[in-house]
Amino acid sequence: xxxxxxxxxxxxxxxxxxxxxxxxxxxxxxxxxxxxxxxxxxxxxxxxxxxxxxxxxxxxxxxxxxxxxxxxxxxxxxxxxxxxxxxxxxxxxxxxxxxxxxxxxxxxxxxxxxxxxxxxxxxxxxxxxxxxxxxxxxxxxxxxxxxxxxxxxxxxxxxxxxxxxxxxxxxxxxxxx
Amino acid sequence: xxxxxxxxxxxxxxxxxxxxxxxxxxxxxxxxxxxxxxxxxxxxxxxxxxxxxxxxxxxxxxxxxxxxxxxxxxxxxxxxxxxxxxxxxxxxxxxxxxxxxxxxxxxxxxxxxxxxxxxxxxxxxxxxxxxxxxxxxxxxxxxxxxxxxxxxxxxxxxxxxxxxxxxxxxxxxxxxxxxxxxxxxxxxxxxxxxxxxxxxxxxxxxxxxxxxxxxxxxxxxxxxxxxxxxxxxxxxxxxxxxxxxxxxxxxxxxxxxxxxxxxxxxxxxxxxxxxxxxxxxxxxxxxxxxxxxxxxxxxxxxxxxxxxxxxxxxxxxxxxxxxxxxxxxxxxxxxxxxxxxxxxxxxxxxxxxxxxxxxxxxxxxxxxxxxxxxxxxxxxxxxxxxxxxxxxxxxxxxxxxxxxxxxxxxxxxxxx
Numbered sequence: 066x067x068x069x070x071x072x073x074x075x076x077x078x079x080x081x082x083x084x085x086x087x088x089x090x091x092x093x094x095x096x097x098x099x100x101x102x103x104x105x106x107x108x109x110x111x112x113x114x115x116x117x118x119x120x121x122x123x124x125x126x127x128x129x130x131x132x133x134x135x136x137x138x139x140x141x142x143x144x145x146x147x148x149x150x151x152x153x154x155x156x157x158x159x160x161x162x163x164x165x166x167x168x169x170x171x172x173x174x175x176x177x178x179x180x181x182x183x184x185x186x187x188x189x190x191x192x193x194x195x196x197x198x199x200x201x202x203x204x205x206x207x208x209x210x211x212x213x214x215x216x217x218x219x220x221x222x223x224x225x226x227x228x229x230x231x232x233x234x235x236x237x238x239x240x241x242x
Numbered sequence: 243x244x245x246x247x248x249x250x251x252x253x254x255x256x257x258x259x260x261x262x263x264x265x266x267x268x269x270x271x272x273x274x275x276x277x278x279x280x281x282x283x284x285x286x287x288x289x290x291x292x293x294x295x296x297x298x299x300x301x302x303x304x305x306x307x308x309x310x311x312x313x314x315x316x317x318x319x320x321x322x323x324x325x326x327x328x329x330x331x332x333x334x335x336x337x338x339x340x341x342x343x344x345x346x347x348x349x350x351x352x353x354x355x356x357x358x359x360x361x362x363x364x365x366x367x368x369x370x371x372x373x374x375x376x377x378x379x380x381x382x383x384x385x386x387x388x389x390x391x392x393x394x395x396x397x398x399x400x401x402x403x404x405x406x407x408x409x410x411x412x413x414x415x416x417x418x419x420x421x422x423x424x425x426x427x428x429x430x431x432x433x434x435x436x437x438x439x440x441x442x443x444x445x446x447x448x449x450x451x452x453x454x455x456x457x458x459x460x461x462x463x464x465x466x467x468x469x470x471x472x473x474x475x476x477x478x479x480x481x482x483x484x485x486x487x488x489x490x491x492x493x494x495x496x497x498x499x500x501x502x503x504x505x506x507x508x509x510x511x512x513x514x515x516x517x518x519x520x521x522x523x524x525x526x527x528x529x530x531x532x533x534x535x536x537x538x539x540x541x542x543x544x545x546x547x548x549x550x551x552x553x554x555x556x557x558x559x560x561x562x563x564x565x566x567x568x569x570x571x572x573x574x575x576x577x578x579x580x581x582x583x584x585x586x587x588x589x590x591x592x593x594x595x596x597x598x599x600x601x602x603x604x605x606x607x608x609x610x611x612x613x614x615x616x617x618x619x620x621x622x623x624x625x626x627x628x629x630x631x632x633x634x635x636x637x638x639x640x641x642x643x644x645x646x647x648x649x650x651x652x653x654x655x656x657x658x
Contacts, residue, residue, distance in 0.1 A: 124302070154522075160522075
């Protein structure tokens with residue numbers, strides 16, 4: 066029945082338990098899995114083997130586009146499309162284009178950061194298979210879960226179940242896809 | 243390493259720096275014979291303000307730490323508190339400039355101190371309406387009183403901050419934390435005003451015709467950048483010594499690195515605003531200050547123009563792009579060159595603001611590349627040796643970090 070299963074979910078009672086279990090799952094080489102905790106557990110990202118987010122790269126691209134947009138907009142309007150002498154200044158100078166470019170750098174960086182975050186984390190997500198699990202709401206209260214997805218190349222129903230058991234997981238259940 | 247928290251490990255060799263400092267000061271004094279008093283006095287003013295700026299920045303960071311009840315900076319705060327011990331020596335080191343202006347030559351550094359000083363052209367300072375309108379502010383009595391007040395304020399705030407923090411090591415009483423918080427609440431406006439007026443009296447008044455409302459803020463930005471860069475270097479030094487090994491983690495570096503980055507942007511914002519407003523308004527009363535730093539009287543570009551470009555790219559663009567990277571902020575080996583670089587460019591920035599007030603017979607600023615740079619360096623070594631000696635002398639007198647600070651637990655387990 067592995068084809069119709071989303072994966073396995075295991076329950077843990079305390080933060081140290083899930084922290085250590087996460088390290089075991091990480092060391093076993095799994096990639097498509099996640100932890101569900103009622104509150105942020107410091108250091109869990111490291112225990113899960115997660116790297117730095119890619120959002121800053123997207124922010125940088127947004128910032129560069131913003132800066133170039135500001136500069137080229139002032140250049141186009143002032144020095145190409147409608148030449149007008151203002152205050153005895155040149156048609157174009159990076160000096161007076163800078164405040165606008167600077168503001169657009171910040172604006173586009175903010176857009177790219179927010180957009181990049183939503184793009185990468187897949188939110189808003191209206192449905193997720195773990196929501197079918199009967200005790201999932203306790204994950205917002207006092208219980209910790211590890212979910213290993215069946216699409217993970219290392220996923221094998223018996224072996225993965227054994228790993229979760231050995232890591233201290235309880236009530237290991239197969240999730241419907 | 244043995245338990246580092248228990249007490250300071252072997253005290254670092256402080257005496258060495260006293261010798262280096264005195265040697266630097268002696269070499270600067272030698273410059274009096276080689277280059278004459280005026281050039282050496284200007285160079286010394288650069289070296290002096292460089293270290294004064296770092297000490298002021300350290301105090302500002304401590305005050306900001308307390309007023310925000312911050313946790314990650316508890317460790318590095320202790321090192322800044324040791325740095326504050328330099329203020330009494332800085333006061334002493336300012337004396338030569340004051341004594342020389344009073345007893346040797348009144349317009350040696352600040353031309354407005356001599357009413358008979360002949361301005362470029364023909365008239366004297368006393369006949370200059372731009373001086374007479376400012377005379378109630380720019381006179382020797384005000385200068386003396388204000389400068390004395392700056393040092394009294396700085397030494398008094400330092401004494402309060404150091405006493406409260408060091409006493410808490412012994413008794414753990416929370417009243418010291420609330421005392422520090424009160425000091426921070428009235429200390430920040432006091433320090434902000436005093437450092438702004440110090441920048442105005444010591445540096446801006448060298449060209450007393452000129453005015454810029456951004457000047458105090460520009461100086462403040464350099465103060466904090468200098469102090470943060472020193473903080474980074476101190477952290478790396480104490481890790482290498484073993485004192486902070488395993489205690490300072492990468493999140494501490496990340497936080498201080500973020501501040502280095504933030505103040506890089508802040509410095510650029512302030513400095514650009516000053517330049518841009520003057521450029522855009524294009525009023526001769528203001529533009530002459532930048533003209534002096536760009537062209538000779540005959541319109542040809544001067545060396546200072548390239549110094550200005552170097553500051554634009556070296557003081558802002560290069561550190562800005564470099565510090566964008568997370569890795570460059572959290573890895574000691576990567577952030578150390580950035581900190582050293584920023585300290586070096588702060589020195590160039592101070593040269594750019596101070597040295598062009600030295601003029602030749604045609605009213606042109608003396609070039610950047612000259613023997614005066616040597617006296618700048620000997621002054622930096624001289625004043626710096628004394629300041630570092632003072633820091634190292636204070637260092638073994640207390641615990642390595644405030645062990646009974648209420649936030650020390652959060653600091654040691656700090657996680658971004």
